Every structure is written in structure tokens, then in C-alpha cells.
Amino acid sequence: MENLIKLYTSYTGAEPANVEKIAGAGSNREYYRFTDDEGKTIIGVVGTSRDENHAFIYLSKHFASLKLPVPKVVAVDADELRYLQTDLGETSLYDALKDGRNAGGRYTQNEKLLLKKTIRELPAMQMVGARGLDWTNCYPQPEFDEDSVLFDLNYFKYCFLKPTELDFHELKLEANFRMFAKDLTAEPTDSFLYRDFQARNVMIDTAGNPCFIDFQGGRKGPYYYDLASFLWQASAKYSHKLRRELVYEYYNSLKNYIEVPSVRHFVERLSLFVLFRTLQVLGAYGFRGYFERKKYFIDSIPAAIQNLRELLELDVFPYPYMIGMLKRLIQLPQFVQIEEKSMTRSDGLKVDDKNIYKGHPQDGPATYSKYDGKGPLVVRVFSFSYRKGIPEDESGNGGGYVFDCRSTHNPGRYEPYKKLTGLDAPVIRFLEDDGEILTFLESVYKLADAHVERYMQRGFTDLMFSFGCTGGQHRSVYSAQHLAEHLNDKYGIEVRIVHREQGINGVLAAR
Template sequence: MIIEKIESLYKEVFQLEPKRIEKLPQSGSDRLYFRVFGKGDRACIATYNYNEQENRTFLAFTKSFRGLGLPVPEIFGVSADYLLYLQEDFGSTSLAGLLESEGHSDRVYKLFQKSLAALARLQISGHDKVDYRLCLTSTEFGKQAILSDLLYFKYYFLDFLGLPYNKQQLLDEFDVLSVFLGQSRYKYFMFRDFQSRNIMIKEEEVFFIDYQGGMNGGLQYDAAALLWQAKANLPKEWKDALLDYYMEQVDGLVANKVDKNAFRNQFKGFVLIRLLQVLGAYGFRGLFQRKAAFLAGIPIALDNLKKFTDNNVIGIELPEFERILGLITGPETKTKFLPVQASDKTPLVVEINSFSYKKGIPEDKSSNGGGFVFDCRGILNPGRQEEFKKLTGQDKPVQDYLQQRTSMNEFLNSVFDLVSISVENYISRDFAHLQINFGCTGGQHRSVYSADQTARYLKNKYKVKVILTHTNKDNWVQ
């Protein structure tokens, strides 16, 4: 249904049929992204989101920013129900991607400078143009919004750990910190999620996406989010120099000269709030929603918080809060979130098979016996369509179909949750064998895709030895 809506809107906007549509990897949100190719392979991005208000806010902010010549996408068209829109495609290179591929290179440093310079323009120039009444959660990142972030950390991460603490004293100190940061003298448009994956790079220029969570707030928060992003792991020298550079950019745009000492002091507080907000988000997505990628991020986020607390002082008395921070950045807490992984001496081998129910479930010849058998026949069968009959679950058109038009993603997330319990237990107990089978009608499309994806997941997460077999391969339709 979503694909049909994209095709219809694209045709309405460009008066052309799209040549092809590719689903893009999903990020932490519920939004779905697609790259739509048209004439001459010119592409745009289709964004589908059931949250109509979130879409309306993004579109309104974008209109305001583009009117000021700021580096945000052009909007080509919007569906009548505001659930789908087509936007400019900046390509696939993000600042996060360059960091991963190039590390802390001179080129990456210059792009950080460009990002901060453009951020300052967006924050200060955009402040008088955006309609803050459209903000999704709060119009201002003041005392109440800051307190909300602290409580988010408390409920979704701290309380999960079960550490003993003085609840009332901690809440009182949260209140003190919220008042301190809520009184920032530099309040303008706050991007809210200004991190390297939301900065796209095209022809060595920077462009911003995903600012719909913005509100009125302290300038320092966005700089803190970028410079202290855990996965970026920026050197201290970079953080210090880039903060100085950012303050110079701000200084050239505001009416009164920036008090750099006061700016730095509040910057530290915003760094702390941001690091705790990230832990709260990882806790909610990982510990409560059971999303593996967010669980994997918790140890990295804890290391980042420890770097900060070991080298920075906020400047206000928060004894219970500081005690709690010391506990959660200790080695015992981090160990709780490190996944069990196989070593060279781990005997476990995971045997993964795809099969056809017409041929029967593969026999387990090990002494262990048992294991898992997952029936993929509840997933819509691409093999019934002529264009896919001679393809397999290893071909991209079939993979796109399964990801975009079926319940395969939900199915595999459930599979991963179940098999992870056994794999972790078997590694810790030195078991030698686990069999996992995926069956479908012909053993060619759904079961093959499921087996391949599960093998990849287990290798990446647990470093475990995997034997992957497609038992019906000799009978695939050619």
C-alpha cells in the first residue's frame, strides 16, 4: 500500500512513472524512507510517517528555513493526508558515514566546522521565523523539558539497574540542575537531535535533515549533541577547538558579545543532559522495546558518560546525583550490557537451514537434538508473482519485496529475540550445537532470506561459528 501511494504521489508531482523504488534502512524512529528513481536516475526521497503532526511540523520548519536559504531539503510534494512527502535527495553520504570510513581526518574536521557554522545560522536566523506553536513536545527547552529528560533517564535506565538511591534527594537535585540550565541567556531555535547521521554531505557541503523535534532552547545543547556523540568519539582537542569555533560563529550573529566562560559552563551542563537523555532513549528502545541495536549502544554511551564525568565539573552541588553517576559509570554496570560473545575456544556451532515443507524438516544428526523450526509460510509469498519466480531470497528484488510489502521484519525481530536466548546460554555453558530451521513452500524465497539474515545477525552479534545450508537449492526454479 505504501509503495502504491509513493508511485501515485510521484506521478502527480513529476508527471512521470517512477523507474524503481528502494527502501532505505530504518533509523531509530518509526518513519520509513524510500529512494525513488525517475528519469535519468534522478532520485528523491519519499518519507512515510503515520504521525501526521510530526510531518506537518517538519514541513513547516523546512519552509521557514528554506526561505532563509538554509541548508535543508526542498519539498517536492505532500500527500493529501500528510502521511507521505517527497523531499530532495542529498545522497547516501552522512557525516557519520565519513567518520566511520575516514576517521578523524582533516576533511572530516573541516566538515564539522561547516556543520557548526551552518548550525549557528539555522539556530539564530531561524529563531524569528519558525512557529514554535507547532513544536511536538514542548515549545521551550526550559526547566520542565529538562526535568522531563532527567526523569526519562531515571525511569528507563537508572531504575532498571535497581541501584539503591535517595529518591527524594535525587529529584530535588534534578530540580536544581533543571533551573540552572533553564536560565540559559542564549535561547534560539534548538535542533534537538543534532548528530552526525542527520548531517548529509554533498559536494563537500553540509545539509540538515530530521529537525522536527526542534524547539526554543539553549544554543549549547545542539553543539553538545554533536561534539559528544558517543560513536563519533571525537578527540578532546577536537571538542575544545570546535567549541571555540562554534562560539566565534555565534558571536558574529548575535547582538551582544558572547560571554565565553559562561557559555562553556552551561555547555558542560547541556552535555550531561544530552548524555543522560541518550541513555534514557537507549534504555527505552533496548531494554523495554528489545531492539538489539540500542542495547549494543549502551556500553558505548556509558564509556562516553565516564569520559565526561571524569574530566568535567558542572559547578553546582549535586552530591546524590554525582554518587549515582559514579555508580553507573563503574565497570559493574557496563558489564551488564556487554553481549556474550564466542571466542576461538567456544565449541558452539549454529547450524542454520532453509528448507521446503514439501521435502520435510532437516534431520538433526547431532547428539544435541532439538533446536528451532520456524514456519515462514505466514509471510506473503513472492514466489507466486511471475517476476520473482526465477529469483531467490538472495536477490535484491525479492529482499525489497519481503522488507517493504510483507511482515518479514516483524517476523525476524521475534526470531532474533528467541534464538538469542539459546545462543547466549549455549555459549556460556559450552554447548556444541544448535540447529535453526526456516521452512516455506518451495524453500527458495522466504526461508532462504530468513536463514541468511539470521546467520548474519548471529555472526555479527555473537561472533559464533555458523554453518548455513539451503537444502532445496538444487530444486530452485531457474
């Protein structure tokens, strides 16, 4: 610590006004925040491995020269065991996502935006960062290769698989491990593999932009690895939908730097690295949990097992013995209990496809409306003139959708159509040739279909749609009539039509 303060004093010309130790992560490095009399801060680092420190110092200077968002190393001791770097603040992406994570992966739009910003920046680190990089400075090795893959797979075997006491054939498993390692390293790559790309290693600056730290374990390697590492982190609880969105963001950002493979090839390669990363993580959890008895890692095993279970359901991996063994692994009693627990709500109800709503356990049991299960559904569709007001709802439900047709081309402006309505062939031909009303109704149909389907599921009895235009004669009549026919044709439900200003009522009977 004394030597670190000397380095700070030598760099700034004054002793620090305050020194605060920062909580460390998984490494043996120690971090301190130095503050001067004006409140300006710098981070001081003390490491135990010169080679590891050298890798970070070299990579940081290299990335900073390429204008990548990383901390800048501003001073280094002669032995490279201590150095100073710019302060990126106190908020990591992991901290910023805390509420969404604690809510079981129910991330807000702002939290999702942070994730998308981060994943869009990753290809720049990987592709731009690799330009001119001297890989010999990487620690502990310059490149991702078969030996490193086999090391991690055997780490999984000895630290997680064997402690479960599952019976398996070591030679057959080893043969599949070698096939797996060969496939993972089959494609040549010139990208920077971050290796420890996770939310804790991303800092959010005051402008809300991601900056990257702790990349000292990086090396030359496939870009799929970091994407898999980030999105399938067991504790992050990203939904399938959110993962798909983030993979899409990454894939499109990657196009800015390289000629990307086809989507199918990309997804197939990514799935291999997701499986590898999952086994790698289970190996680490096994060692830290089963052997070192650290509660956090033991508690993290269920989420990793769930990731593995979902992967095996894809049934796409060409390693028959290894996959068969993993399928037996997730059926062990301790892991089956994990699956049952994850599928049960806090009120004891099983969540399955027969439920209308798939509640989150934190929501507790749902209450239901007195109108549930009364059915059958009857839909009422109105056309009207805005000059005479929106139709009243006589059902007591307060009314439903009201659509404004006045943005579309009006046949009523043309003499041949002034005495006709939206039910007459010349008006229908005019509207459909023009096409605006068809585009308008495409969106209406999507909303109406979703609403009708849910009301039918719940057994509700009444739903109302109203279409208004200037005179309630052309566009609104056409739209109301076509929605009514669409719903009756598609769902076979009773639809009552009221063209209010035309004095026309009709019923499309239920089938």
C-alpha cells in the same frame, strides 16, 4: 505506497522509472527514492503522525525560504501523511566518518574538515532559522522547558538507573533534578533547538557541503543543547583535542549571529548540557538495551559511561546528591570493568603517563630501537657556509636538523661587520636590534626542545643541528651559538659546538 506514487505522478506528470526503498532511521517514517527516465531523483516520505509531518513540512519551507541548506518539500498530500522532498544524495556525515570512527576516533584531516564545516553551519540553523518562525508548528511541543527536562531525567532514572539496582534516595535525587532543570532553562533564548543534531542527520552534497535533515522534533530552546548532543555522541569517539577544536569553531561562528557570552560562561553552560545529554542518552540506551534487548544500544553503553566518568572528573556541578549518586553509579562492578577495558592495550599493557608513546589498541604492541636507553644525550651544533656544503655526520645517524638562516637580514652586507662573526658584540647587537633572527630562532627552539625532550626520554645518545648562511660567518654562527646555549641552560646536557668556517670548536659541559 500507492498514494505516494500518485503524488509523485501528479507532481512530475509521469510515473517513476524506478522506486527504491531507503533504510529508515529511528522513526516510523518510510523513505523511497523515485527515479525518472532521465535519472533525476526525488525522495518520497510516508509518515504515521500528521503532526510530526506537518512540523517537518513547515520547518523545511521556512528554512528553505531563508536559504538554509535543507531539503525542499516540493509536494504534499492533502492529509500531510505523504510528501516529496528534494534528494540530498546517499552520503550522510555518519557515513563519511566511518573510517575514522572504526579507527577508534582517529580522524583524518579531510574528516576533521567535514566536522568543522558542519559545526560552523549549525549556528546559522539555530539563529537564522529562528527568525520569523511560528513556534506553534513545532512538534511535540513549542519550547524546551523544565517539564521536558524532568521528563528526560526521570526517563534516565527509571530506564537506566533503577535497572542497575543501585540504592538511592528518590526524594533527594528528585530535588537535585529540579535544581538541574531550573538551571538548564534559566537563560532566555530565541534560537532554534534542533534536538536531534547528530551525524546521521547531516547529508554531504556533491560539493562536500553539509545539509540538514530530520529536524521535525525541533523547538525554541538553548543552542548549547545541539552542540552537546553532536560532540558528546557516545559512538562518535571524538578526542578531547578534536572536541575543543570544534567547540572553538562553533563559538567563533556563533559570533556572526549574536553577542556571545564570555568563554568561561559559555563553557560552564555547555558543561551542564553535556551532563544532561549524557543522562538523556543513557536513559534511551537503558530502555532500548535493558528492556527491548537491542544489542546496538547495549553495546553503546560503555562509551556513554566513559563520557559520564570524564564529566564527573571536572567536579564543577552544584548538585551534590545527584553527582554523588552518579559517582557511585560508575563504580558499579559492570562499569568498572568497562573502565579497565578501555585503559588496556591489545597487548595487555596498561596505558599510563609513564609510557613514552600512548599507542592506540588497533596499532598493536610497539617495537623498540636498539638505541633506546643508551644515554646520556649529547647534542652537536654546527654553523656552516652553503657554498662549502652541509656538514657531514660522523656519528652514523645520518644527520639531523639543517636550518637555513639566509632569509634573515645579513650583517655581512655592511662594512663595519665584514671582518667580525656572530660571536662578536657589534654583530650580535645588529642582529638583535633588527629582530628577524630572534623570530627565526623562536620556531627553532620549539622544534629543538620537543626533539631533545623525546630523545632524553628514550635514552638516545646523539642529536645534530646545523645552521647555514651565505658565508658561515654571521647569522649561522649567532644561531648555532644561541641554540647550543639554550639547550645547555634548559636541559643541562652536553652540547658540542663547531663553527666550521671559523675553525672554532667548543663544549658546553653537562650539569
